[in-house]
Amino acid sequence: MQTLWSFLSQGAVLALVMGIVYILFSNTQENLALRGIESGFDFLGKEAGLPIGDSLIDYDPTRGYGYAFLVGILNTLFVSFLAIIFSTILGVFVGIARVSHNWLLAKIAAIYVETLRNLPLLLTLFFVYSVVLAALPHPREAIELMEGVYLSKRGFYLPRPLAEAGFTAFLIAAAVALILGFAFWRWAISYKLRTGRSMPGFWGGLAIFAALTGLAFLVTGRPLGSELPVYAGFNFKGGLAMKPEFASLLIGLVLYTAAYIGENVRSGIQSVEAGQIEAANALGVSSGVVTRMVLLPQALRVTIPATTNDYASLVKNSSLAVAIGYPDMVSIGGTIIGQNGQAVEIIAMWMAVYLTINLIISVGMNFLNARVQLAER
Numbered sequence: 001m002q003t004l005w006s007f008l009s010q011g012a013v014l015a016l017v018m019g020i021v022y023i024l025f026s027n028t029q030e031n032l033a034l035r036g037i038e039s040g041f042d043f044l045g046k047e048a049g050l051p052i053g054d055s056l057i058d059y060d061p062t063r064g065y066g067y068a069f070l071v072g073i074l075n076t077l078f079v080s081f082l083a084i085i086f087s088t089i090l091g092v093f094v095g096i097a098r099v100s101h102n103w104l105l106a107k108i109a110a111i112y113v114e115t116l117r118n119l120p121l122l123l124t125l126f127f128v129y130s131v132v133l134a135a136l137p138h139p140r141e142a143i144e145l146m147e148g149v150y151l152s153k154r155g156f157y158l159p160r161p162l163a164e165a166g167f168t169a170f171l172i173a174a175a176v177a178l179i180l181g182f183a184f185w186r187w188a189i190s191y192k193l194r195t196g197r198s199m200p201g202f203w204g205g206l207a208i209f210a211a212l213t214g215l216a217f218l219v220t221g222r223p224l225g226s227e228l229p230v231y232a233g234f235n236f237k238g239g240l241a242m243k244p245e246f247a248s249l250l251i252g253l254v255l256y257t258a259a260y261i262g263e264n265v266r267s268g269i270q271s272v273e274a275g276q277i278e279a280a281n282a283l284g285v286s287s288g289v290v291t292r293m294v295l296l297p298q299a300l301r302v303t304i305p306a307t308t309n310d311y312a313s314l315v316k317n318s319s320l321a322v323a324i325g326y327p328d329m330v331s332i333g334g335t336i337i338g339q340n341g342q343a344v345e346i347i348a349m350w351m352a353v354y355l356t357i358n359l360i361i362s363v364g365m366n367f368l369n370a371r372v373q374l375a376e377r
Helices: 002-034 065-098 103-117 121-135 167-195 201-219 244-270 274-282 287-323 329-340 343-372
Strands: 143-146 149-152 155-158 160-163 224-227 230-232 235-237 240-242
Touching: 065 103, 065 244, 065 287, 065 329, 065 343, 103 244, 121 244, 121 287, 155 244, 167 201, 244 287, 274 287, 287 329, 287 343, 329 343
Parallel strands: none
Antiparallel strands: 143 149, 149 155, 155 240, 160 224, 230 235
16 A cells, blocks of 8 residues: 555656646747747757857857857866866865965965855956956057067967977877876886885876977977967967956956865865874874875865865856856857847757766766775775
8 A cells, every 4th residue: 555655646746747847848839939939959050140259169150050159168168177177276285275384374275265265256257357357458568478478458378389390290209108108107006016116107107208209399300380479450469369258267267166175175184084194204204295195195085075066066157257258158158049039949058068067077076086985895
């Protein structure tokens, strides 16, 4: 009787959910029909006519809406990828500083964390965009950091690398050097496990890669040139440009997310038993080695799960780019909705892309988390 009642109750809940979904779908279709909006994704092939300032791939307004949306996806992925890398690096340093015995360093890190965690990210973006970057000089008075590298209120300009004759051979040689360096690193690990003797595996592998890559660069005739940015008219021409909208979004995401990652690192470090640190100090191990070899590896077990959520939040927070004019996926999608009213389809595409990105992040971080957990015996 209990099994039958459980089956009927679950069936009733399922029927209720399906009924609600059907009503929402029917109402949506009726409203679209009243407004003369056709449902479906056929509009993606129509000419977009959208001006997009920042694009990682070649784009012109005559391309279709689907291609314009792809540009937005790539922009979102690019800024999210860079922000994850830089926020992780900054977050680790902040977390270590939080538990430092240096009173001033620990207080500065604490103020940074408490300030950024209690300010809305949108406010941080506006501050960076409207105050910090706006205070930079006009391009004609740009700050020259080094030859071919300029900083102004219209962006950060640097030389564009150009492939020349022999570049393919250089890439092949660099790939071989990378494989050899990685092989040496793995051999050093296995050698230590067999003999107990430490080998400079990482630094040795890095030295092999750097030496062989440098030699290949010389042998192939230095097949990498550069195009320098030059001030002409009212702005710089040529080279690579990091526009203020992109820079503001990247800086804001990094500063905001690093504060959360720093707290994760701090809690992970404090979860390590004090006896292990005391034992390392008794053996005369330097504080730097204790941090790298004792604290951080064990802190990963606590840090990774929370950091996974922060990475996912970072990707979703990148949608605030629309507030400062960076053409990410949400900004371009919103423009498409304004032109043809395909709101349901665009929102579904947003949801699918964000879901896919965050599921990939979750799978990767869960794999890493499984590798660093202690094996039960």
